[in-house]
Amino acid sequence: MSKMIPQESIDAFRQQVDITLSMYGIDCVLYLPTDVSYAASEKKDVFAIPADLTFISYAAQVFIEWGVSVYRLKQLGLFVEDMLPIVAWFPNHAIAREGSEIGTEVAIDVIKRSYFTVSPEFIPGNYVGSEAFEVVNPTVKGIHDAVLVQGWSIVPRRIRK
Numbered sequence: 001m002s003k004m005i006p007q008e009s010i011d012a013f014r015q016q017v018d019i020t021l022s023m024y025g026i027d028c029v030l031y032l033p034t035d036v037s038y039a040a041s042e043k044k045d046v047f048a049i050p051a052d053l054t055f056i057s058y059a060a061q062v063f064i065e066w067g068v069s070v071y072r073l074k075q076l077g078l079f080v081e082d083m084l085p086i087v088a089w090f091p092n093h094a095i096a097r098e099g100s101e102i103g104t105e106v107a108i109d110v111i112k113r114s115y116f117t118v119s120p121e122f123i124p125g126n127y128v129g130s131e132a133f134e135v136v137n138p139t140v141k142g143i144h145d146a147v148l149v150q151g152w153s154i155v156p157r158r159i160r161k
Contacts, residue, residue, distance in 0.1 A: 013148045014092040021091045025061025028116040030094055032056055032108060041113070050159050055115075058094035058108060062116060064154075065089075066124050076139040076151060085153035087139060088116075092150065110135055110150050115157050130156035 033041070037054040044052065065072070065087040076087065090110045096102050115134040123130065139151035 010148065017149055018091045018093050021061045021063055021089065025063045025089075025091070026118050026122050028060055028062045028118045029097070030058045030060045030062070030090070030108070030110070030114065030116045032058065032110065032114045038111065038113070053113060056099055057097040058106075059097055060091055060094035060108070060116075062118065063089040064118075064122075085137075085155065086133070088133070088135070088152050088154045090150040090152065092147075109147075110152060112136060112138075127156055132157035 033053040033055055037052065041048040041052045068085065068087050073085070073087075090108075092107060093105050094108045096104055096106050112135055115132050117132045120131055133154040134157040135152045136155055137153040139153065
């Protein structure tokens with residue numbers, strides 16, 4: 001870590017992000033892959049399937065920007081051509097719904113291939129039938145190497161039933 005910003009300041013910024021998301025975010029169930037299953041899935045590269053991952057669920061809030069302009073995406077460091085992705089912002093802490101820490105607030109790190117589900121009442125009409133959304137690309141990671149805000153582009157999760 002570069003130590004350009006004191007850890008106490010970073011922790012205070014992260015806490016403010018969590019407070020803001022708790023006020024303005026949508027309640028969701030966030031599913032993060034376990035480290036072991038993610039590492040095994042990465043070794044399979046393009047041959048990995050969603051069933052290869054084991055997930056742990058968390059109760060969290062997410063702020064979703066459904067209609068993002070190209071200008072806004074460039075500000076976030078996402079350069080796209082024809083499609084306009086959905087951008088979501090996640091907290092730094094969430095409440096564990098399973099495992100040994102059930103019911104307690106824990107620090108989380110959202111990674112690619114994570115996904116979340118939201119209530120259908122918060123989803124616009126052009127995404128009808130999709131309640132689960134997968135995390136695909138990170139936006140701006142933060143200041144230097146200290147991640148303050150976890151922003152991601154997301155897509156509707158498509159799995160075979």
